[in-house]
Amino acid sequence: MKFKLNKKSISNVIFILAIALILYPPSREWFMRQVAFSPSIDTETTEKIDTYNWQLNGLNTTSINFKELEDKVVFVNFWATWCPPCRAEMPMIQELYNDYKDKVAFVFVTNENWETVEEFYLKNEYNLPSYNSVSAPPSKFTETNSIPATYLIDKEGKILISKTGAADWNSTKVRNLLDQLILK
Template sequence: MNTESINFNELEDKVIFVNFWATWCPPCRAEMPMIQKLYVDYKDKVAFVFVTNEDWPIVEGFFNKNEYDLPVYNAVSAPPNSFTKTNSIPATYLIDKEGNILIAKTGSADWNSKKIRNLLDELVAE
């Protein structure tokens, strides 16, 4: 886990998976186990960024209880413009190496699906 800001300029030329979430959000909690599985398999190939504005002890307790080890940040800098339009959570974005947003999804989803894994494999190979 990380308590600092993440600067998207530092993630150039990487496939990025971004998720805005909170511990009090039921859909966020529902998709977290699937995202954790995806993270375990792709953390060396894809930049995962999980953003919440919650107090750190709450986040840390939630992660410890559920045995999550996702990289969490409390702020972002230099994000793509569409991030500023995020009004509800969970909000998830998949960004290719050129900075194009390929998926912009609000609400819970199965991020560990074969379709998502195939897409990540294609993007990483490019």
């Protein structure tokens, strides 16, 4: 039996492969990483967070009140281990964290328990400081229920980046902004 490839057959094979890649979680995460863009930065119409009074229970770090981070550059990320876009952006966030953890306060907020997060961190070699929210977060952080939701706050409490969905957090644009904010 001889099999002949024509345009229609090739199109069908490509379509089936594309669907399979989208449905298979590891390939979906890989694909999301490939198409993740650097988040947009808005330094003109920035809003300040309404409160720093937000209690966080540390899962793999010390529990804090967000008030302790006032006057610091803060990177806040709401995420979950079961969320494909969250998992897709994690390698880029880990690289950023590795380079900026001593200069920027990183806060990773999840509703999951430590056992679930720890298993995920061990499997992927992550060491991001994670918390459960004990009290209500600033209202700007509750405008969406989607995850991942990430916010970059300057030392004055202005939200310079508010991004829902996966992004390339290890981009030159984000690193340049962080460098500027740290020097201020």
